[in-house]
Amino acid sequence: MSTEEAEQSTGEGTKALIPAAQSVDLALLNAIHLWAAATTDAESACRRDLLRSKRQAVSSFFAQCGKHVGEVTALDVQCWRDALEGKGFKPATVYARISRLSSFYNWVMRDPALGLFIKGNPADFARPKCPKPYQTESSKALDDEQMSALIHVIREKAAAGDVVGKRDYALLLFFITTGMRRQEVVGLRGSDIELRKDDLVVRCRVKGGDYVGRAVNETLVRAALLDYLASCDRMNALGSDHPLWTRHDRAGRAGAPLSSHSFSKNLKGYARSAGIEKIHIHQTRHTFARIISEETGSIIETQDALGHKNLATTRVYIGRIAVKRDKHSRQITARLKMHP
Numbered sequence: 001m002s003t004e005e006a007e008q009s010t011g012e013g014t015k016a017l018i019p020a021a022q023s024v025d026l027a028l029l030n031a032i033h034l035w036a037a038a039t040t041d042a043e044s045a046c047r048r049d050l051l052r053s054k055r056q057a058v059s060s061f062f063a064q065c066g067k068h069v070g071e072v073t074a075l076d077v078q079c080w081r082d083a084l085e086g087k088g089f090k091p092a093t094v095y096a097r098i099s100r101l102s103s104f105y106n107w108v109m110r111d112p113a114l115g116l117f118i119k120g121n122p123a124d125f126a127r128p129k130c131p132k133p134y135q136t137e138s139s140k141a142l143d144d145e146q147m148s149a150l151i152h153v154i155r156e157k158a159a160a161g162d163v164v165g166k167r168d169y170a171l172l173l174f175f176i177t178t179g180m181r182r183q184e185v186v187g188l189r190g191s192d193i194e195l196r197k198d199d200l201v202v203r204c205r206v207k208g209g210d211y212v213g214r215a216v217n218e219t220l221v222r223a224a225l226l227d228y229l230a231s232c233d234r235m236n237a238l239g240s241d242h243p244l245w246t247r248h249d250r251a252g253r254a255g256a257p258l259s260s261h262s263f264s265k266n267l268k269g270y271a272r273s274a275g276i277e278k279i280h281i282h283q284t285r286h287t288f289a290r291i292i293s294e295e296t297g298s299i300i301e302t303q304d305a306l307g308h309k310n311l312a313t314t315r316v317y318i319g320r321i322a323v324k325r326d327k328h329s330r331q332i333t334a335r336l337k338m339h340p
Helices: 003-008 013-017 024-038 047-065 074-086 091-109 122-126 144-159 163-178 182-186 219-231 260-273 283-296 299-306 311-318 329-335
Strands: 193-195 200-205 211-216
Touching (some): 047 074, 047 091, 047 260, 074 091, 091 122, 182 260, 283 299, 283 311
16 A cells, blocks of 8 residues: 555554555554544645644654554653754754654554554653743744845845746735735635735635635735736636645646745745844744834734734734824824913
8 A cells, every 4th residue: 555545545544554564664654644634624724734744743753763653652752852852953843743743642542453552642751841832033023124134135036037036025025914824825825815906805714714804905915926926827826726826946846836844945045145044934923013013002903913812922922012102192282272
């Protein structure tokens, strides 16, 4: 049974883990693919990236451990954790990888046959505490000078006629002017965009499963999107179910959807050219939040712009609220005739 066949199989996990006349390595790989597919939302906009990261995390553990699923102990997982931390992986990354290994074991243990041989989840005993959200350096907002420099680098590439530059320039404008999340932007399809006379409306599925429509009045965003689509002869993507953003590198299949991993890799290159040492896509959302909070001086308006249900989450994003602008004191003193 090939890996592709394993993903399409309707059989139980037991058949994937212990198939006749197959090596344990291939059986385990098939099981990992089945687990990833079974535990990932089929309608998720970031399904492709989630599947890849899940498979990679669990496969890397067993590649290092070298043991059968039923032989793994908490000490083996702890050694893996130590190795990850020794390589400089951030706490959130270490936690995520061990959590995925734990999920894999929970899935295996639910199998009627395999559950008889695996009595406990070894990952649960070695998993670190969940790190506080958005507290890493990669989550901090860029300042105006850094963001302007980054935009300039990508805009110059786009202006030179490079189709990847045009795509990435339009993508960055979507991120910085809407504050949308990574997969909300990268996962857009042509049918999610409604063009109007001077602006556009973006409809997408947001975190939590809700669908929202977001008006984008900045004409630069509309112009950059149309310039990109026209440059690669993909104007027919609008209104269709085709991905809005596609790959244009030699290694990629023509018309293949762009992954957030690919854009993130490009963004890091642009950042280096702009003199920014480290960058993460999510920083665009933090930068959006910073600018909104500084312009409005209102945490409520910032919360609404970000689409947060919890005000505490918004406070983490912006750290502090800038001084609210005075719009009324002069009218008040003039009406009361307080000036001599």
